[in-house]
């Protein structure tokens with residue numbers, strides 16, 4: 605705190621990211637990163653971009669990357685916006701599309717950055733409770749609102765809505781923007797990008813941090829009607845004309861074009877998830893049905909915070925949210941099969957030790 609701060613800064617409640625430990629040798633299953641390195645073609649493109657041309661500003665419109673994304677999703681370039689991580693894309697959407705007099709709606713349990721952006725931009729919001737099975741129920745969103753944002757699959761539950769359920773929300777709110785945050789969609793849910801042509805109120809947000817293994821490059825994008833994209837461009841060009849540097853542009857474009865790396869890696873993580881869920885259930889955990897690269901699980905006899913602490917003492921990081929309804933759960937990122945085996949082994953030891 606300081607007398608030099610603006611009044612608004614005193615009021616901010618910032619997002620708290622998962623721990624990025626400086627220690628080597630930890631098994632890191634706490635921030636939903638990919639356990640495998642990115643596409644070799646992306647790395648090669650970044651190496652080639654690391655040249656004299658770095659003295660020049662990048663393309664402010666990111667044309668090459670937006671074209672690659674447009675080809676990948678079979679949409680027009682005018683329907684694609686890119687940003688410095690999907691967090692930045694989301695921030696621009698909050699400011700440019702989700703701020704209205706009527707409240708923004710989102711689930712009570714979801715990505716904890718959403719209320720942070722509401723605080724930053726002064727956006728009125730209401731949360732809508734997930735049902736007792738931690739599911740989003742589209743009919744619960746039938747109420748007056750200015751806009752809606754839903755993560756699909758939701759985080760940190762991992763539970764996905766069907767496209768039919770998303771269409772229900774879109775049809776119920778033809779005059780409100782609806783943002784679907786698909787950070788985890790590539791691990792087993794259906795993408796709403798296929799609905800963009802039919803719903804001018806739909807904006808779909810993706811990240812290259814999870815399924816493309818490029819969390820360190822900071823690239824995210826949105827796909828939607830050109831009028832929604834134009835709102836994001838107006839905000840961006842009032843904030844930072846060059847959010848993506850030359851290395852990010854080159855690496856992200858090559859990554860988007862590497863279909864075989866993408867399909868192999870996501871399939872591998874989905875297989876590891878099924879094995880991990882079996883192992884957790886054998887240890888007595890209750891695991892929510894996940895379509896993401898993480899699972900949310902609780903043990904009926906154990907407290908989430910203490911399990912997380914014991915795992916950390918055993919060099920395994922998982923995420924615990926000290927928030928209502930999910931404080932007894934652990935969110936565990938899907939690692940390699942070897943990492944998942946080590947996690948299960950150490951959890952088994954911890955559970956047996958507590959029993960004695």
Ligand SMILES: *Cc1c(COP(=O)(O)O)cnc(C)c1O
Pocket residue numbers: 688689690691692715755759785787810811812813819822823824
């Ligand atoms: C990880 C995540 C993001 C942010 O991803 P970046 O592109 O790394 O900023 C956005 N939304 C959800 C739900 C996420 O889990």
